[in-house]
Amino acid sequence: MNFIWVWNSKKIKQYLIIVIAAFFTSGILYVERSQIAVFSPSAEATAIYKAETNEKKIALTFNISWGEEKALPILDILKEKGINNATFFLSASWAERHPDIVERIWKDGHEIGNHGYRYENYPQWDDDKIRKDIRRAHQTLFELTNKTPKLLRPPNGNFDKRVLGISEAEKYTLIHWSVDSKDYSNPGVEQIISNVVNNVSGGDIVLFHASDRVKQTHKALPVVIDQLKNKGYSFVTVTELLANTDAKSKEIK
Template identity: 35%
Template sequence: MFGFRPGRRRGTAAALLVATSLMLTLGGCGVDRVTPQDARDEAGTDDKAGQGARGVDCAKAKCIALTFDAGPGKDTPRLLDVLKEEQVPATFFLLGRKHVDRYPEVVKRIADEGHEVANHTWSHRILTDLDEAEVREELSLTQTAVERITGRKPTLMRPPQGRTDDKVSKVSEELGLAQILWSITAKDYSTTDSALIRQRVLDQAHGDGIILLHDIYDGTVPAVPSIIEELKRRGFTFVTVSELLAPGKAEPGVVYAPEKD
């Protein structure tokens, strides 16, 4: 939960140049990152092109992306009910072993209801501790499992604990996966207090933010309705991660992360 590549496509190099002054240190390893604004700026400013799939232009709207890691789990259907009622899209970084393979019908529902399906590895091993072949296996197994259920391979991944390096970036590029970090975390793995989870998210909320939550912990899903309610009251528009970058595209191997306020 807690990237970079020399891009082949025109635009990736420019985006990375924009971001060369931005460094993110995780696990003692510095890596370049591209912010959502960098991605949008590099892609251009045409009004129509700037709109994401839901017609939201995050260069103008106060956007925020709600993301969930390490599911699906037993509470994910209830979470999907909430998101459907509130008409809020989310991005789900799914864990393969004992999650995707245990709840295939929930994975299909996530995709069918318009949420973004992404990769959080097969067994949550720390990718920077593995060799290249092991990194490839961790990501490929989940790619295959998700494609089997939804008909599509993910294009986004989140490395466990946010730990990445050049090796992880290289394999991610080969597999067509951009790396997505975050700027807002409730540390919901450390508490079952839904009110505390809510307050931690609201205290950190900012435009272009990416919220990290987990739909596998008991306190998290009960906190989501009031988080959504308050952020809507504050004028935020919920989008998927890909919509946050639009009209930019998430480039394989590159690390995307918002700047924290």
């Protein structure tokens, strides 16, 4: 009787070992599946529009897609105000036609980001066309500046989850904005000033344009800079703004 009891105990121990091993194996598989879900790039699509910081630092950004009359006056104003770290998102087809202005931008110390090659809406294109446009712009900007652009703002600022996924695959950080000067609609100098000064806070990425369509930006910009300086704000590139801070992002459907 005692012999039978000992034999059953051994069997029980064997079964327990088997059960524990099964649980352990399933646990590993669960963790692996969890890690796959966490690190999958398609889990959530986000675009950076602001930095989370308690410091009064902001990034002035300028989109350029055509023309040559407004960019230089804006660069002159930035230089006069001692700002050598704005971020310019350049349409590469424009950059090819105006290499002298591109050189002035980077020689003045400003950051240059990718604004696509052809100035058309990416969400209306297929994946391959978007990818080729980003790469063509990348190569063009690199050849003009000998610097590798790492920030992307799609033409017109338009993108969706698919565009974001492609930009991430191309090793770009997609940058939107948190404060819009709305200078592109030429609403009046005072309105542009108000749109920025009354809405800005630390960590903001501010949108301006330096294409020829904007008729009032060069008039509003000196006042905007002066008023923001008087409020204690300092200016940095987008890359500097995001360094050592938590970027705020929005989920893209």
